[in-house]
Amino acid sequence: MNKETVLNVEKSLDPEDWSALKELGHRMLDDMFEYLQTVRDRPIWAKPSNFAVASMNQPLPKLPQDAAEVYGEFFTQVLPFNNNNTHPRFWAWVQGGGTPFGMLADMLASGMNPNVSLGDHMPMHVESQVIEWSKKMMGFPDSASGLLVSGASIANITALIVARNHFNKDIKKKGLRAVPAQMIVYGSAETHNCVAKGVEVIGIGSDNFRKVPVDEQYRVRVDELRRMIREDREAGNLPFCIIGNAGTVNTGSTDPLEELAAVAKEENLWYHIDGAFGAIPKILPEFSKQLKGIELADSLSFDYHKWMYVNYEVACVLIRDKNVHREAFSVAVNYLAMHERGLSGGPDSFTNYGMELSRGFKALKVWMSLKENGILKYAEMVRQNLRQAQYLAELVRQNTTLELLADVPLNIVCYRFNPGGISDSELNRINKEILMRLHEEGIAAPSYTLLNGKYAIRAAITNHRSRLEDFDVLVKETVRLGNELIA
Amino acid sequence: MNKETVLNVEKSLDPEDWSALKELGHRMLDDMFEYLQTVRDRPIWAKPSNFAVASMNQPLPKLPQDAAEVYGEFFTQVLPFNNNNTHPRFWAWVQGGGTPFGMLADMLASGMNPNVSLGDHMPMHVESQVIEWSKKMMGFPDSASGLLVSGASIANITALIVARNHFNKDIKKKGLRAVPAQMIVYGSAETHNCVAKGVEVIGIGSDNFRKVPVDEQYRVRVDELRRMIREDREAGNLPFCIIGNAGTVNTGSTDPLEELAAVAKEENLWYHIDGAFGAIPKILPEFSKQLKGIELADSLSFDYHKWMYVNYEVACVLIRDKNVHREAFSVAVNYLAMHERGLSGGPDSFTNYGMELSRGFKALKVWMSLKENGILKYAEMVRQNLRQAQYLAELVRQNTTLELLADVPLNIVCYRFNPGGISDSELNRINKEILMRLHEEGIAAPSYTLLNGKYAIRAAITNHRSRLEDFDVLVKETVRLGNELIA
Numbered sequence: 008m009n010k011e012t013v014l015n016v017e018k019s020l021d022p023e024d025w026s027a028l029k030e031l032g033h034r035m036l037d038d039m040f041e042y043l044q045t046v047r048d049r050p051i052w053a054k055p056s057n058f059a060v061a062s063m064n065q066p067l068p069k070l071p072q073d074a075a076e077v078y079g080e081f082f083t084q085v086l087p088f089n090n091n092n093t094h095p096r097f098w099a100w101v102q103g104g105g106t107p108f109g110m111l112a113d114m115l116a117s118g119m120n121p122n123v124s125l126g127d128h129m130p131m132h133v134e135s136q137v138i139e140w141s142k143k144m145m146g147f148p149d150s151a152s153g154l155l156v157s158g159a160s161i162a163n164i165t166a167l168i169v170a171r172n173h174f175n176k177d178i179k180k181k182g183l184r185a186v187p188a189q190m191i192v193y194g195s196a197e198t199h200n201c202v203a204k205g206v207e208v209i210g211i212g213s214d215n216f217r218k219v220p221v222d223e224q225y226r227v228r229v230d231e232l233r234r235m236i237r238e239d240r241e242a243g244n245l246p247f248c249i250i251g252n253a254g255t256v257n258t259g260s261t262d263p264l265e266e267l268a269a270v271a272k273e274e275n276l277w278y279h280i281d282g283a284f285g286a287i288p289k290i291l292p293e294f295s296k297q298l299k300g301i302e303l304a305d306s307l308s309f310d311y312h313k314w315m316y317v318n319y320e321v322a323c324v325l326i327r328d329k330n331v332h333r334e335a336f337s338v339a340v341n342y343l344a345m346h347e348r349g350l351s352g353g354p355d356s357f358t359n360y361g362m363e364l365s366r367g368f369k370a371l372k373v374w375m376s377l378k379e380n381g382i383l384k385y386a387e388m389v390r391q392n393l394r395q396a397q398y399l400a401e402l403v404r405q406n407t408t409l410e411l412l413a414d415v416p417l418n419i420v421c422y423r424f425n426p427g428g429i430s431d432s433e434l435n436r437i438n439k440e441i442l443m444r445l446h447e448e449g450i451a452a453p454s455y456t457l458l459n460g461k462y463a464i465r466a467a468i469t470n471h472r473s474r475l476e477d478f479d480v481l482v483k484e485t486v487r488l489g490n491e492l493i494a
Numbered sequence: 495m496n497k498e499t500v501l502n503v504e505k506s507l508d509p510e511d512w513s514a515l516k517e518l519g520h521r522m523l524d525d526m527f528e529y530l531q532t533v534r535d536r537p538i539w540a541k542p543s544n545f546a547v548a549s550m551n552q553p554l555p556k557l558p559q560d561a562a563e564v565y566g567e568f569f570t571q572v573l574p575f576n577n578n579n580t581h582p583r584f585w586a587w588v589q590g591g592g593t594p595f596g597m598l599a600d601m602l603a604s605g606m607n608p609n610v611s612l613g614d615h616m617p618m619h620v621e622s623q624v625i626e627w628s629k630k631m632m633g634f635p636d637s638a639s640g641l642l643v644s645g646a647s648i649a650n651i652t653a654l655i656v657a658r659n660h661f662n663k664d665i666k667k668k669g670l671r672a673v674p675a676q677m678i679v680y681g682s683a684e685t686h687n688c689v690a691k692g693v694e695v696i697g698i699g700s701d702n703f704r705k706v707p708v709d710e711q712y713r714v715r716v717d718e719l720r721r722m723i724r725e726d727r728e729a730g731n732l733p734f735c736i737i738g739n740a741g742t743v744n745t746g747s748t749d750p751l752e753e754l755a756a757v758a759k760e761e762n763l764w765y766h767i768d769g770a771f772g773a774i775p776k777i778l779p780e781f782s783k784q785l786k787g788i789e790l791a792d793s794l795s796f797d798y799h800k801w802m803y804v805n806y807e808v809a810c811v812l813i814r815d816k817n818v819h820r821e822a823f824s825v826a827v828n829y830l831a832m833h834e835r836g837l838s839g840g841p842d843s844f845t846n847y848g849m850e851l852s853r854g855f856k857a858l859k860v861w862m863s864l865k866e867n868g869i870l871k872y873a874e875m876v877r878q879n880l881r882q883a884q885y886l887a888e889l890v891r892q893n894t895t896l897e898l899l900a901d902v903p904l905n906i907v908c909y910r911f912n913p914g915g916i917s918d919s920e921l922n923r924i925n926k927e928i929l930m931r932l933h934e935e936g937i938a939a940p941s942y943t944l945l946n947g948k949y950a951i952r953a954a955i956t957n958h959r960s961r962l963e964d965f966d967v968l969v970k971e972t973v974r975l976g977n978e979l980i981a
Contacts, residue, residue, distance in 0.1 A: 020593045020803055020867060020875060020958040029527045032598050036523055039605040040516045052837045055616050063623035067630045070868040074595055077865045081602060088616035090608040099837060105607035106507045108561055111519050115568060117600035117805045118526040120592035121577040129542050129575035136550035143554045157644065158852020168695060182699025183670045200827045201851050208655060208849055210697020212669025256829055312852065316507055318604045320854035340687040341944040342743055349933030350539045350586060351941060362695055364688050365645020365799065367807035378564045380507060381557040388507060439833065446836030454838060457828040471507040
């Protein structure tokens with residue numbers, strides 16, 4: 008190889024014309040600010056056009072395409088057909104809407120491009136700071152540990168692995184055959200499905216996730232839980248973990264968390280709380296009693312991208328006992344060995360606390376957002392959503408053609424159009440049609456669930472852009488569509 | 495509640511002064527372009543200052559802080575102390591350096607803020623397009639399925655879950671106790687530790703990951719593999735999965751992938767290939783023979799943020815049989831039920847193909863990058879890195895005080911300073927010290943491993959900014975430091 012020849016042709020993926028790409032970047036930034044600033048003026052949803060969908064069925068690109076042209080395709084074919092959780096009338100599933108500052112933080116994180124996994128660099132310390140703040144927010148002790156992950160699914164799986172491996176020290180190396188009988192997890196029938204999926208992932212099997220019946224407020228029945236644990240022990244099974252819910256996905260119910268802690272303690276079981284969104288009111292003094300139980304948990308999951316409104320994706324798992332956490336995931340291999348000095352030094356590797364070795368700089372947007380707003384501002388926004396949920400519930404109660412299908416203990420409102428004299432199955436059909444038209448007409452995007460067989464239009468309010476007037480629109484248009492459908 | 499009163503105080507997390515934040519955004523963008531354009535002018539590494547580290551030990555912020563001030567802290571305390579895989583002389587671990595265009599794509603993705611999990615919106619289609627392109631790149635059939643994930647760790651775990659659940663259809667619901675004997679996974683002793691960790695995660699236990707011995711080129715010995723499978727069967731164990739390595743982490747070796755495919759077929763085992771970085775040369779015609787085996791695998795993992803240089807984090811897992819993939823992860827719950835129309839319609843949910851329900855828009859940067867560069871440009875960059883590895887190896891061979899510690903079949907070069915007459919243990923101490931000084935003096939950031947007990951300085955070249963001259967620097971400075979240390 009002739010070095011001189013090769014040098015002449017050495018290339019990179021950096022732009023040949025930096026200023027042209029920078030100019031394009033500025034245009035993108037202006038466009039995104041315009042997009043976010045005007046989100047209220049657009050319909051909540053627009054079905055992706057046939058042209059846009061067809062544009063995602065192209066052959067693998069062989070040759071380079073002009074960057075501005077690529078952006079043009081994004082601008083015309085992707086951006087207009089967002090899932091729109093940025094919109095003030097998005098209350099589907101449970102998704103926060105992000106912020107412009109969070110978007111900028113993600114740009115910085117992506118430009119820096121660190122793998123926040125090991126080594127002596129500041130992104131490692133930023134994530135540690137975010138974990139420390141997370142512990143404070145949730146009343147976990149200073150000695151606890153934690154990790155940022157993609158969402159509550161991975162957070163729950165991470166906690167389940169710690170719980171499983173802690174139950175029997177042989178499981179990590181020898182697998183579940185090291186355990187002489189079937190291990191069992193308990194949680195209410197309203198527990199989010201990602202927990203059952205996690206129980207599948209870790210090899211326990213979802214049949215061994217006991218769905219404990221709930222009371223009329225969709226909270227776990229502790230007497231039933233005790234009975235099921237007793238029956239399992241009598242049958243020779245091995246109970247090892249209780250899942251408490253801070254905010255169920257269907258109705259926002261919160262289990263009696265302190266009572267569950269007491270059961271877990273008595274029975275010597277791991278106590279995990281899935282607080283994907285419902286743990287967030289822990290930052291409000293007025294929830295200190297109801298969410299006291301969080302401080303008693305062995306582990307906790309919650310999302311920053313839901314009710315903390317941080318941009319997708321970022322969640323947190325906290326583990327009370329750092330050593331137990333580390334034992335579940337730590338590895339010792341030559342190519343990851345720590346050094347005393349240099350880039351290969353630094354804090355304990357995050358890979359010792361979770362499944363991932365590749366980890367982007369999710370921490371930056373959380374760190375910057377928490378600083379930008381301060382926890383008191385978040386408290387204010389969460390209270391605003393709580394008030395809005397009560398406001399919507401009240402609008403529903405006051406309307407004779409609408410029916411509230413569940414109590415509203417938090418930020419989720421389940422209701423249906425029900426003018427009377429129509430069968431449940433017919434109401435299910437009508438309300439599903441109402442929901443689809445609310446979307447199609449670009450009015451509002453609640454989502455749905457089934458409660459005792461009844462189709463519920465479900466507004467999950469983790470939206471910092473919503474105003475009371477938006478709920479007026481939802482109610483008015485639900486009634487209009489319902490009346491049109493029965494006319 | 496008095497609506498008028500409340501309306502007056504309704505707030506959001508959007509900026510009160512949009513133009514001020516936009517201006518700050520433009521400044522950030524200018525700064526990041528400057529940062530990336532001048533990366534070559536800076537030292538490869540600087541130890542985080544005490545002041546910077548101390549700045550990450552603050553109380554949870556209560557009150558809002560000015561956005562520009564928060565950015566100022568980022569700019570002075572975080573950005574200067576990056577892990578610096580963006581630098582042309584970063585060859586530590588295996589990390590790509592990202593691109594400015596990828597950074598912009600991440601800004602767009604974060605601003606849109608979709609949860610790319612379910613629903614009828616374009617981000618779902620963008621990810622599908624990226625999966626289709628990934629299949630083409632890797633020679634997987636049109637009927638295959640795939641998913642974008644955070645990195646090869648999660649990609650490998652995802653594939654292992656599919657393999658495990660496919661082996662016995664009862665595992666998903668009933669857990670591993672449904673299987674009458676111990677399930678066993680096989681892979682070479684050089685397999686990345688994340689596979690053993692994955693075997694722990696899914697409940698099989700890392701003792702049941704059989705580390706098959708390797709030959710002198712660090713490739714799995716197929717005869718040993720056959721013997722170990724036979725012995726396991728004789729012992730009553732249940733072999734179910736073979737892991738092939740396309741590019742091992744220590745030396746970049748590639749197992750005889752077609753032979754492994756033949757063994758898997760004969761033995762009726764799942765065949766997974768960990769191709770974190772080493773699968774990427776599949777896009778080069780000259781590797782078509784060596785990487786032919788990829789087309790025979792049941793599943794494949796590879797990273798986009800390593801040798802495709804896409805910004806952190808994004809990787810891909812491909813599964814040959816879409817139905818088997820879906821069976822392993824699919825869920826059916828009311829609150830995720832698909833509708834015929836509206837936002838709740840759309841393509842099959844990605845949550846049916848993996849562990850996550852919260853999923854950011856990682857697909858956008860891959861889609862935009864593949865279009866911006868075209869696959870031929872990537873092929874050119876990968877060839878450039880391959881040439882650089884050979885160039886470095888040749889420099890090492892030609893220097894009498896350096897020793898090449900392994901063949902260089904791909905992009906990884908393992909060498910040490912060894913002027914002769916020094917014991918291995920002393921050489922280990924000296925070479926570790928050389929590595930730490932290369933970092934501390936800001937010269938270059940290779941990393942390290944142990945090969946047959948010998949400490950190796952290891953350059954993993956997945957860097958689109960490296961030039962031949964950078965390797966001249968590495969060699970010259972290694973020799974200088976070595977000589978200083980023995981003087």
